[in-house]
Amino acid sequence: xxxxxxxxxxxxxxxxxxxxxxxxxxxxxxxxxxxxxxxxxxxxxxxxxxxxxxxxxxxxxxxxxxxxxxxxxxxxxxxxxxxxxxxxxxxxxxxxxxxxxxxxxxxxxxxxxxxxxxxxxxxxxxxxxxxxxxxxxxxxxxxxxxxxxxxxxxxxxxxxxxxxxxxxxxxxxxxxxxxxxxxxxxxxxxxxxxxxxxxxxxxxxxxxxxxxxxxxxxxxxxxxxxxxxxxxxxxxxxxxxxxxxxxxxxxxxxxxxxxxxxxxxxxxxxxxxxxxx
Amino acid sequence: xxxxxxxxxxxxxxxxxxxxxxxxxxxxxxxxxxxxxxxxxxxxxxxxxxxxxxxxxxxxxxxxxxxxxxxxxxxxxxxxxxxxxxxxxxxxxxxxxxxxxxxxxxxxxxxxxxxxxxxxxxxxxxxxxxxxxxxxxxxxxxxxxxxxxxxxxxxxxxxxxxxxxxxxxxxxxxxxxxxxxxxxxxxxxxxxxxxxxxxxxxxxxxxxxxxxxxxxxxxxxxxxxxxxxxxxxxxxxxxxxxxxxxxxxxxxxxxxxxxxxxxxx
Numbered sequence: 181x182x183x184x185x186x187x188x189x190x191x192x193x194x195x196x197x198x199x200x201x202x203x204x205x206x207x208x209x210x211x212x213x214x215x216x217x218x219x220x221x222x223x224x225x226x227x228x229x230x231x232x233x234x235x236x237x238x239x240x241x242x243x244x245x246x247x248x249x250x251x252x253x254x255x256x257x258x259x260x261x262x263x264x265x266x267x268x269x270x271x272x273x274x275x276x277x278x279x280x281x282x283x284x285x286x287x288x289x290x291x292x293x294x295x296x297x298x299x300x301x302x303x304x305x306x307x308x309x310x311x312x313x314x315x316x317x318x319x320x321x322x323x324x325x326x327x328x329x330x331x332x333x334x335x336x337x338x339x340x341x342x343x344x345x346x347x348x349x350x351x352x353x354x355x356x357x358x359x360x361x362x363x364x365x366x367x368x369x370x371x372x373x374x375x376x377x378x379x380x381x382x383x384x385x386x387x388x389x390x391x392x393x394x395x396x397x398x399x400x401x402x403x404x405x406x407x408x409x410x411x412x413x414x415x416x417x418x419x420x421x422x423x424x425x426x427x428x429x430x431x432x433x434x435x436x437x438x439x440x441x442x443x444x445x446x447x448x449x450x451x452x453x454x455x456x457x
Numbered sequence: 458x459x460x461x462x463x464x465x466x467x468x469x470x471x472x473x474x475x476x477x478x479x480x481x482x483x484x485x486x487x488x489x490x491x492x493x494x495x496x497x498x499x500x501x502x503x504x505x506x507x508x509x510x511x512x513x514x515x516x517x518x519x520x521x522x523x524x525x526x527x528x529x530x531x532x533x534x535x536x537x538x539x540x541x542x543x544x545x546x547x548x549x550x551x552x553x554x555x556x557x558x559x560x561x562x563x564x565x566x567x568x569x570x571x572x573x574x575x576x577x578x579x580x581x582x583x584x585x586x587x588x589x590x591x592x593x594x595x596x597x598x599x600x601x602x603x604x605x606x607x608x609x610x611x612x613x614x615x616x617x618x619x620x621x622x623x624x625x626x627x628x629x630x631x632x633x634x635x636x637x638x639x640x641x642x643x644x645x646x647x648x649x650x651x652x653x654x655x656x657x658x659x660x661x662x663x664x665x666x667x668x669x670x671x672x673x674x675x676x677x678x679x680x681x682x683x684x685x686x687x688x689x690x691x692x693x694x695x696x697x698x699x700x701x702x703x704x705x706x707x708x709x710x711x712x713x714x715x716x717x718x719x720x721x722x
Contacts, residue, residue, distance in 0.1 A: 188541035191542065193542075196602075204567060206578075261462050272470065279473050283661075283698060284659065284661060284675075286480070286698050298495075299496070394568070412570045416662075416665065416666070420665075432574065435568045435571065439567075
């Protein structure tokens, strides 16, 4: 009886075993498989010595750091504004959520027309006399990292907004009333009530978005190009351009390890109960 | 204070919608307005030339059909596979349910490239590269956890007593499932199906690995972008974004932060 009642789980379990667990296992295996079928760390040594791999790691970490800070700041600010229930909030919300639906490759295409040397951003800045010469926003590396982060933030800030707004609205209004009665300033209310009670929502948002930022693929590829590697595109180029599945697997394993490490240490710091609630 | 809030909201809306305006504008602008050192922000002339060329080139029909079929197949299969799992999960003790859901959620955290590589190698051997079936199979791996998650929350809202009442009134278990449970779960099924459809429609990584020649819509946009053809890129991108905006407007009423967070990217 007990087993029969679990029967509904069988199709999905079989599917995920076959097309998720087996592939991940074979990626792990490919990354350490030697030419004679034995175990080797040669592939890891090879990519560690490759200058583009180092660049990919730095670019990925840079995009994640800049992107997450931007999204968090913008998302929180907008969530706080919408939580005050301004008139026309429903319409504001619909408009603000639009970028979330835009396909990533489309976001990259739009951003390229804005951030290019003869793009709309340069044109606007030139007209405002803020710059005198056009800037190539996706040229130099540090600028390119920031541009990718901004483009990513454009698309996913609405998701931050949704999660944080749901978190804010779950806080009982009486808490703020009590704080006001006791004469707490707005800032004090934010620091002593909103922020601590928002922690589960913040944890959720940071983990979901952090993992996605580590895995970023289409945006750097389409916005900047193949010369600007991140970990995902590095793995892709190793396989499809240079035909080496082993180094491709090794770099995906490193990406996987980075994700596990980041999520694990975050949960260690914030406490797993934050996520499970 | 209030004025400041409204001003920042207006700014945020300009930032959210401005880029899409530019995209639409490029797709409708005469080349002289765009291919210049000083592109104009407001439209001066309108032309349908780029749209005509997009369809005349005959390159966009095949990707459009491939993406439409793949996404629809993924949505349908996701419901068929995830609904029984979700129904089972909703009837399990809470501890088990959350343990399994968390496991499914963990599947969503794997980097796509680590799945795509062995899947591409295997599908090459099975002759599944460049096929709709192959792409749909791979998309399902990423869609199923999300669909199961959404459907579980939806089945949880259906009280068991309703099913028991139907049984007492003489429904067989299948009739109860079909006439009562699935009817009540319809909104959840629609949301899960739409999310699956949208995911597949815009998916880029797996499509890149599993495609040799028969492109999908995202790959077609990338192809035009790579060629440096601004106008075909813009027109194709608008064509691809339009259904998404319509569907996500339909979805928005059902989107509630945290549980769906993993679903949207």
